[in-house]
Amino acid sequence: MMLANPGGLWALALIPLLLLLYVLRTQRRRMAMSSVRLWRGFGEELEARRQWRPPRPNWLLALQLAVVVLGSGALARPTLLQVTGGTHLVVVLDASASMGATDVPPHRFAEAQRLALGQLVALGPNDHATVIRAGASARVLAQAASPAQARAAIEQTSVGEAPGDLRTALLLANAAAELPAGAPRIVVYSDGAYAPPLLPQEPVAPVEFVPIGQRDDNVAVTALALRRPPSGGATTGFARVVNFGSAAVQVPARVLVDTLPREVRTLDLPPGAAATLTFTVPPGARTVAVQVDARDLLAADNRAEARTPGSGEHQVTVVSAQPDLLVRALRALPGVQVAAVRPEEYQGARLAPLVVFDGYLPPALPPTDVIVVNPPPGGPLPVRGTAAAPGVLGYDPTSPLLDAVEPAALQFGRLVRLDPPAWLTPVLWTSDGPALLEGTHEGRRVLVLAFDLRASNLPRLRAFPLLLANALDWLGWDDPGGTVRAGQPVRLPALAAGRIEQPGGGQALPPGAMAYAGTERVGRYVVPAARPGDPPAAEFRVGLLAPEESQLAPRAQPALAGTGPPAPLATPALALTGGLLLAVLGLHVAEWWWWAKRS
Amino acid sequence: MKLQDTLLQLWRSATPRPTRSVRLRDEAFLRRLERLALALQRPPTGGLAGDHRSRRRSDAPEFADYRTYSPGDDFRRIDWKAYARLNALYYRQGEAQDEVTLYLLLDTSPSMDWGTPNKLDYARQLAGALGYLSLARLDAVGVSTLDPRAPRLEPLRGKGQASRLFGYLDALATVPAGGAVVTLGESLRAWRRTARRGVVVLLTDAFFPEDAPRPPGDTLPQRCAAPLGELAGAGFEPVLLHLLSPQELAPELTGDLELVDCESGELVPVSLTPETLARYQARLEAWCRELERYCSARRITYVRLSTATPLEEAVLGELRRRGLVI
Numbered sequence A: 001m002m003l004a005n006p007g008g009l010w011a012l013a014l015i016p017l018l019l020l021l022y023v024l025r026t027q028r029r030r031m032a033m034s035s036v037r038l039w040r041g042f043g044e045e046l047e048a049r050r051q052w053r054p055p056r057p058n059w060l061l062a063l064q065l066a067v068v069v070l071g072s073g074a075l076a077r078p079t080l081l082q083v084t085g086g087t088h089l090v091v092v093l094d095a096s097a098s099m100g101a102t103d104v105p106p107h108r109f110a111e112a113q114r115l116a117l118g119q120l121v122a123l124g125p126n127d128h129a130t131v132i133r134a135g136a137s138a139r140v141l142a143q144a145a146s147p148a149q150a151r152a153a154i155e156q157t158s159v160g161e162a163p164g165d166l167r168t169a170l171l172l173a174n175a176a177a178e179l180p181a182g183a184p185r186i187v188v189y190s191d192g193a194y195a196p197p198l199l200p201q202e203p204v205a206p207v208e209f210v211p212i213g214q215r216d217d218n219v220a221v222t223a224l225a226l227r228r229p230p231s232g233g234a235t236t237g238f239a240r241v242v243n244f245g246s247a248a249v250q251v252p253a254r255v256l257v258d259t260l261p262r263e264v265r266t267l268d269l270p271p272g273a274a275a276t277l278t279f280t281v282p283p284g285a286r287t288v289a290v291q292v293d294a295r296d297l298l299a300a301d302n303r304a305e306a307r308t309p310g311s312g313e314h315q316v317t318v319v320s321a322q323p324d325l326l327v328r329a330l331r332a333l334p335g336v337q338v339a340a341v342r343p344e345e346y347q348g349a350r351l352a353p354l355v356v357f358d359g360y361l362p363p364a365l366p367p368t369d370v371i372v373v374n375p376p377p378g379g380p381l382p383v384r385g386t387a388a389a390p391g392v393l394g395y396d397p398t399s400p401l402l403d404a405v406e407p408a409a410l411q412f413g414r415l416v417r418l419d420p421p422a423w424l425t426p427v428l429w430t431s432d433g434p435a436l437l438e439g440t441h442e443g444r445r446v447l448v449l450a451f452d453l454r455a456s457n458l459p460r461l462r463a464f465p466l467l468l469a470n471a472l473d474w475l476g477w478d479d480p481g482g483t484v485r486a487g488q489p490v491r492l493p494a495l496a497a498g499r500i501e502q503p504g505g506g507q508a509l510p511p512g513a514m515a516y517a518g519t520e521r522v523g524r525y526v527v528p529a530a531r532p533g534d535p536p537a538a539e540f541r542v543g544l545l546a547p548e549e550s551q552l553a554p555r556a557q558p559a560l561a562g563t564g565p566p567a568p569l570a571t572p573a574l575a576l577t578g579g580l581l582l583a584v585l586g587l588h589v590a591e592w593w594w595w596a597k598r599s
Numbered sequence B: 001m002k003l004q005d006t007l008l009q010l011w012r013s014a015t016p017r018p019t020r021s022v023r024l025r026d027e028a029f030l031r032r033l034e035r036l037a038l039a040l041q042r043p044p045t046g047g048l049a050g051d052h053r054s055r056r057r058s059d060a061p062e063f064a065d066y067r068t069y070s071p072g073d074d075f076r077r078i079d080w081k082a083y084a085r086l087n088a089l090y091y092r093q094g095e096a097q098d099e100v101t102l103y104l105l106l107d108t109s110p111s112m113d114w115g116t117p118n119k120l121d122y123a124r125q126l127a128g129a130l131g132y133l134s135l136a137r138l139d140a141v142g143v144s145t146l147d148p149r150a151p152r153l154e155p156l157r158g159k160g161q162a163s164r165l166f167g168y169l170d171a172l173a174t175v176p177a178g179g180a181v182v183t184l185g186e187s188l189r190a191w192r193r194t195a196r197r198g199v200v201v202l203l204t205d206a207f208f209p210e211d212a213p214r215p216p217g218d219t220l221p222q223r224c225a226a227p228l229g230e231l232a233g234a235g236f237e238p239v240l241l242h243l244l245s246p247q248e249l250a251p252e253l254t255g256d257l258e259l260v261d262c263e264s265g266e267l268v269p270v271s272l273t274p275e276t277l278a279r280y281q282a283r284l285e286a287w288c289r290e291l292e293r294y295c296s297a298r299r300i301t302y303v304r305l306s307t308a309t310p311l312e313e314a315v316l317g318e319l320r321r322r323g324l325v326i
Helices: A006-023 A043-049 A059-075 A108-121 A147-156 A166-177 A324-331 A463-474 A577-598 B002-014 B027-034 B080-086 B119-136 B159-170 B184-192 B220-233 B274-297 B311-321
Strands: A029-033 A078-083 A087-094 A128-134 A138-145 A183-190 A207-211 A219-227 A235-243 A249-257 A260-269 A274-281 A287-292 A303-307 A314-320 A336-341 A354-358 A369-373 A383-388 A392-395 A414-418 A424-430 A433-441 A444-449 A490-502 A505-516 A523-527 A538-543 A570-575 B049-068 B090-098 B101-106 B140-145 B153-157 B199-204 B237-244 B255-261 B267-272 B301-306
Touching: A006 A059, A059 A577, A087 A108, A087 A147, A087 A166, A108 A147, A108 A183, A128 A147, A128 A166, A138 A147, A138 A166, A166 A183, A219 A287, A219 A303, A235 A249, A235 A260, A235 A287, A249 A274, A260 A274, A303 A538, A314 A324, A324 A336, A324 A354, A324 A463, A414 A433, A444 A463, A490 A538, B027 B119, B027 B311, B080 B090, B101 B119, B119 B140, B119 B159, B119 B199, B119 B237, B119 B311, B140 B159, B153 B159, B184 B220, B199 B220, B220 B237, B220 B274, B237 B274, B267 B274, B274 B301, B301 B311
Parallel strands: A029 B255, A087 A128, A087 A183, A183 A207, A314 A336, A314 A354, A354 A369, A369 A444, B101 B140, B101 B199, B199 B237, B237 B301
Antiparallel strands: A078 A570, A128 A138, A219 A235, A235 A274, A249 A260, A249 A287, A287 A303, A383 A414, A392 A424, A424 A433, A433 A444, A490 A505, A490 A523, A523 A538, B049 B090, B140 B153, B255 B267
């Protein structure tokens, strides 16, 4: 027996209500009699005066209780399960980057598809199949579907270039195995190139692991980082190349700067050995790539690409009558280009993706990320007045805005007292109101410094550039190392909409998208600017950079679940809802008949 | 009480009762009634000549008794054969035939205007039948109600007066609820002052109002039958026809009810279950049995009738079996 809608059993809560109706008395009917003297003095008379009474055995009550019970059962939509010969095949396809290895032509994933399709051939018309793709995120491609539908789902999917989420895939498989679609059987097609997954505590069905892959020849770039020394100077690049194969290789490694070869080195790598490449990035370089020209089984990890820090891609517009303080502090941050605009020139000015307003606010905020300093009254932020020299009362120590910033050292000469709207959250507050607030409004991120910068000691503190740097990080402008690992989500600039161009084609971005998680392909991702000719709204490069995926040696997996005889085959045989509803109808008729007979 | 009375009036006005005519139209039934006669426990002792054997002796040809001769007696009725044997003069007396006065007393209290068939209708039909058979037997028939303020029908004689009898019965109405409380004893005492001796048939449901708290040991049947006992002591021959409707004998009620006394307006909340109904019926049966026992101890004829009993069966069957008519 299975309940398709267990919530229907909540209707059983009507039983106490029904009993309450019988316990509580309703208005007594008044009946004229020739004389009441023979009715006086019964014990029931006293009881009849009470407002409640214990429920007595009553056919009507019994019928109504039966109606409630059967009606609840009907709402729960019970299905009688019957042992049959049907099978529910749950196929888990590992679509991680390692499954793109070509040791099994054309590649491992294609082999997994072929084997899975072979399993489907054995299924009969009463059997069902579920297909789960364990890519960067696990997805169910077909659930308890017919073999033909499962075949189509397997044929249409493809391998990714990111680490796979096999653990979630196994959880989904376990849940699918509980469906009443036949005797469950979970089959995982994988090369084992993943960290040991955390299996469900109580697997519903035996899990069979079908290993894919034969060889391990692979050299991979497993790390790439570009760093600019804090003291200034040239940017240095670090790369790590690992030979995951069981044979020594000699591979040329090329460093490309803005797609042009900069340096070529030949690496002699014994089995399992790693080599570290260190190189200098010339000034003005925007991107750096490291590529090993190895004839190995997996191409996705042969190249890694990164954007150089401080490559001038972050444009900031400062709107202020006295922008010198902010411009100087922002320019000190790597990769930030600042343009100052006077308030009277704001209308018609070309705005950068981040606009900093100091002592000025237009009637409506622009469609960009915004930092507001010293908001004036009459703008979109409600200002109640100012307060002089308030002390810091408290702050949110978990806020990334205050990372490495000591709030106790701050002194505010003049605080702008705000009535913050609901979308703004105070991060630092004084005795006269919040001084630092953050929030997201209509797709744009907004940071408010509700004090006069020049009347405070902040510009003289080391915390000033730190606060601005934290603000840029909070706005999603951080890209440590300049690379994004495949499968990792990326924060998008404010109001990034339209399309994102990525390896393998473009994809639509919904309005108000704050992040993008479809980084399953290695390569360059670009969010074009809204206006043609403007620099891209966002650009990032995705590399595999996952050693566990680059290690292609077929690995024997421990038993993923206890083996044993298959669970009894169960398929839905009879939906009981109709019968229960008929029974409810019959009971209603009986209740009506009983009531009519009594009255 | 005023609210209860108002409720009762509303209930009455909302449930108009069709009144059945007392006039007996079944000729065959009338003929059968004419063949019946009241059966008396005590022969009459005077009055006009009638159809009933009297305790009074007369010069009628039917021999009844001897008495010693007194001067002045008609010596044609001296039994000479007895004189020859006994050497004494004995006067032969004949059996007198006297009329009997039948008084029909109807209870017209509101409690009688209840039930299906209606108790008052049934009482009027029954009174009409008894009155007709008495008129046909040359008896006098008087009718009145227990309401001392209501007009009476003085004794009628002869079958030709049957229409007057039926007309009076048709015009009877119930006493309005909430009116002056008149107990059975008061009614009978008031009525007795103007009545001759005779047979008194009281048609009632015996639900009489209580004028005062009952003293210890006083039971409901006593309270009802005691006034009848006074009548018997005064030379009347009382008969109690106890009329109950089927709804009183076997009520078919269930659930939580508030019972309203249609005379007093008293409210009694009850929760009716099969057990409660069984207890009620046991109480009713005990009440009737005690009433019957009390009546028989005082030579009062007691007949319990359900208004569901057809009139013919009641008169020709039940009353005949109980010796009220022969």
